[in-house]
Amino acid sequence: MNTSMKQVECYNVVDLFSGCGGLALGFQNAGFLITGGVEIDQAAATTASYNLFWRNGIDHEHICEDITENTSDILKYEGKNKPIVIGGPPCQAYSKAGRAKLNSLGEHRSFHLDSRGKLYQDFLRFAFELDAKAVVMENVPESINYNGENIPHTVCEILDENGYDPIWTVLNSADYGVPQIRERVIVIAVRRDAGEVLQLPVPTHNRHSDYKTQYEVRFPTFESSRFFRVPNKPAEDAPKWVTVGDALSDLPSIFPDPDQPYVPMKLNVRLPYKLEPQNDFQRKMRSSSSRVSGHSFRRTLRDFRIFNDMAPGDNYLDALEVANIHFKRALKERQVNEKDHPAEYRKIKKEFVPPYSADKFIGKWRRLDPSKPSHTVVAHLGTDTYSHIHPWEPRGISVREAARLQSFPDDFVFNCSMGDAYKQIGNAVPPLMSEAIAKAVMENLSNIREAVK
Numbered sequence: 001m002n003t004s005m006k007q008v009e010c011y012n013v014v015d016l017f018s019g020c021g022g023l024a025l026g027f028q029n030a031g032f033l034i035t036g037g038v039e040i041d042q043a044a045a046t047t048a049s050y051n052l053f054w055r056n057g058i059d060h061e062h063i064c065e066d067i068t069e070n071t072s073d074i075l076k077y078e079g080k081n082k083p084i085v086i087g088g089p090p091c092q093a094y095s096k097a098g099r100a101k102l103n104s105l106g107e108h109r110s111f112h113l114d115s116r117g118k119l120y121q122d123f124l125r126f127a128f129e130l131d132a133k134a135v136v137m138e139n140v141p142e143s144i145n146y147n148g149e150n151i152p153h154t155v156c157e158i159l160d161e162n163g164y165d166p167i168w169t170v171l172n173s174a175d176y177g178v179p180q181i182r183e184r185v186i187v188i189a190v191r192r193d194a195g196e197v198l199q200l201p202v203p204t205h206n207r208h209s210d211y212k213t214q215y216e217v218r219f220p221t222f223e224s225s226r227f228f229r230v231p232n233k234p235a236e237d238a239p240k241w242v243t244v245g246d247a248l249s250d251l252p253s254i255f256p257d258p259d260q261p262y263v264p265m266k267l268n269v270r271l272p273y274k275l276e277p278q279n280d281f282q283r284k285m286r287s288s289s290s291r292v293s294g295h296s297f298r299r300t301l302r303d304f305r306i307f308n309d310m311a312p313g314d315n316y317l318d319a320l321e322v323a324n325i326h327f328k329r330a331l332k333e334r335q336v337n338e339k340d341h342p343a344e345y346r347k348i349k350k351e352f353v354p355p356y357s358a359d360k361f362i363g364k365w366r367r368l369d370p371s372k373p374s375h376t377v378v379a380h381l382g383t384d385t386y387s388h389i390h391p392w393e394p395r396g397i398s399v400r401e402a403a404r405l406q407s408f409p410d411d412f413v414f415n416c417s418m419g420d421a422y423k424q425i426g427n428a429v430p431p432l433m434s435e436a437i438a439k440a441v442m443e444n445l446s447n448i449r450e451a452v453k
């Protein structure tokens with residue numbers, strides 16, 4: 001073990017709004033000691049507790065509580081050193097999907113009235129009560145404009161007033177070896193008597209082209225916030241972004257034929273890998289075992305045939321075109337037309353054609369392109385997986401494949417329902433990006449590091 005690893009083990013971490021533990025896992029992998037956390041969803045708290053603690057024989061757990069109704073005393077934190085507090089307050093009030101859902105429920109449920117838009121205050125309250133030596137907060141980029149307020153800037157102002165050196169930035173997980181373009185706001189703050197934020201996370205991967213993400217093009221407009229920092233650029237010779245094909249090609253084949261029977265697969269069923277590891281990402285994800293679990297996927301009988309004929313990158317309009325070809329073929333084979341057989345016509349159409357609006361669902365179906373990183377993995381996978389159709393099998397992605405796209409290792413177990421697993425994965429911080437953040441935090445705790453020496 002090298003010197004820096006010995007030093008970082010002195011740093012205790014408290015994980016708030018933890019979800020299933022993706023942010024904490026990255027810190028744990030960087031050598032930090034996770035001493036507990038809080039999560040309001042019991043299934044997610046159990047997943048985090050099992051993977052971070054219990055499986056390793058550690059007598060800790062993530063408490064299932066609502067932090068808005070509690071103080072930090074619920075953590076029973078007894079560490080000699082002041083902890084690092086990390087977490088991602090819920091994003092529903094900030095995200096586009098969350099705003100649209102709230103607004104659709106009526107004016108009284110408008111996103112700017114949602115109490116979840118202010119949960120960062122409880123996050124900071126816990127951090128100050130624990131006298132945290134450093135703080136890391138994650139959220140969606142839409143938090144930059146929440147009813148006209150820049151939430152990360154506000155958070156940095158509060159941290160600054162309370163003795164911290166804070167910054168905020170926007171990181172793209174693909175730059176850190178995650179096979180997914182996922183932009184997230186990250187706030188990093190170090191208490192001034194412990195260090196200062198001189199180092200941002202160091203990217204490990206480079207893009208294939210001059211492509212700029214949605215929020216990269218807006219970096220110049222963020223510079224009016226005195227706390228904003230442009231993220232580091234990767235080295236020119238860094239490996240290229242990890243693609244969907246890179247991420248999934250060794251996993252078991254579980255549904256290659258759209259006409260085969262759908263057989264439900266429990267999450268704990270373990271199957272052999274299809275191939276030996278093909279690249280560095282797969283080697284990172286695989287444990288020493290030769291088998292892997294998490295192969296549950298959605299039962300969408302009408303759509304398996306549609307998925308089969310969609311090309312990589314196809315959206316819902318393309319899916320409708322495919323469905324209508326199948327529909328017209330079935331009408332011809334069964335000798336049915338709308339005029340003479342209206343009831344049978346409608347029955348066959350229902351059998352072959354999805355009923356969703358072409359205007360509203362264009363981007364809600366998409367087949368993954370194996371030659372590119374995935375688009376953002378979302379919590380809506382807990383409802384359906386149309387947004388992430390498998391790149392070469394005729395189905396939505398499985399739980400394990402979603403976990404791979406988020407860079408959860410294959411030995412990370414989801415002891416819950418399929419829906420809960422998808423939701424937990426979509427809400428999580430990718431562990432590989434979290435690990436890069438953790439390493440930057442370690443570098444920024446300069447005063448403490450000198451004291452340990």
